[in-house]
Amino acid sequence: MNKFVKYTLIGLVVLGALWAAVFFIKSNSKSSITYETSSPFISSIEKKTVATGKLIPEDEIEIKPQISGIIEKVYLEEGVEVKAGDLIAVIKVVPNEQSLNQAKGRVNSANISLSNIKIEYDRNKTLFDKGVISSQNFNDLKLRYDQAQQELQNAQADYQIIRVGSTGGSSSANTNIRATVNGTILEIPVEEGDQVIQSNNFNDGTTIATIADLSKMIFEGKVDEGEVGKLKVGAPLKINLGAVEGKELNAKLRFIAPKGIEETGAVQFKIEGDVENTDDIFIRAGYSANASLVLEKKDSVLVIPEALLQFDRQTDKPYVEVAIGSVEEQKFERKDIEIGISDGINVEIISGLTKEDKVKQWNKTEPVKKGEEEGAEEESVE
Structure with a gap:
């Protein structure tokens, strides 16, 4: 009986050991990865770049006063459409x-001069009427009298302009600030009571209002020096506005700056594009925008997904792995290829592949098992 129990216990131990071994092997064994493949295909490909910038009016006019003073009254508000000649504000002259x-x-001096010449003129006119003096002498005196009258008028007009800003007979007073072009008032940076300075050779003057035609907008942005050489005037642009989602505006590149500006270590070149008018979007000046520009485009070329590419660690040249025989055999060989332009998703194949090749998706990974995932989490916590 003791032998039977003994052998029974030994048998159970052996079976337990075998079961543990089988369980250990199964739990630590990994299934082999089956790689999928993709074939090259014919497609059009575009290499694009994005320029950040904003939309601004093509023509933006600043209205400045012709005389210094204080804003007495502002008649219009920002956003109002105006026509040339509309009154915007009035200046009170100080x-x-x-x-x-x-x-x-100067007025007093002109008055004195006119009084003296008038006395002489009246006396000589009497003598001329009696034939005592010649007509030449009288005409010279009359010229001096007329000039004295004109000098008095000029002095009075200058005094009136300095005192109130305009002469009594002026049809357009300098104190009246009017629109010079048709458009929309973008900004009125002054308020009633503000002091303003006239525009002259030494000072730009105070801006009373800014007017622009919002139907003529341009895109103003910057591109990197590595891409500016591929741009051409007249190239199409696609404008996306940050303030208007789901809408895209068409534009044409009209200007590329001949000189770059260094910003944060990179040289940027200014570009401008004419934006086509659209009636369903109200565009405000200063909207931030992104312009998509096509740097290079090729139609009907052989391409593969860029994710299929691999690069040699020593030469940094691209290559792919192509299936030998059937895909089920999972046998692949390396093929060096020559690539062209890329749009970030697909890349052009210049040589090295055909449409019949089966290219390995080399970066495929095996799904992580639940038990292994929990173990990895515990290790990371430790």
């Missing part, structure tokens, strides 16, 4: 005391 005093003194 004359310079020195200039005003000088102008007043």
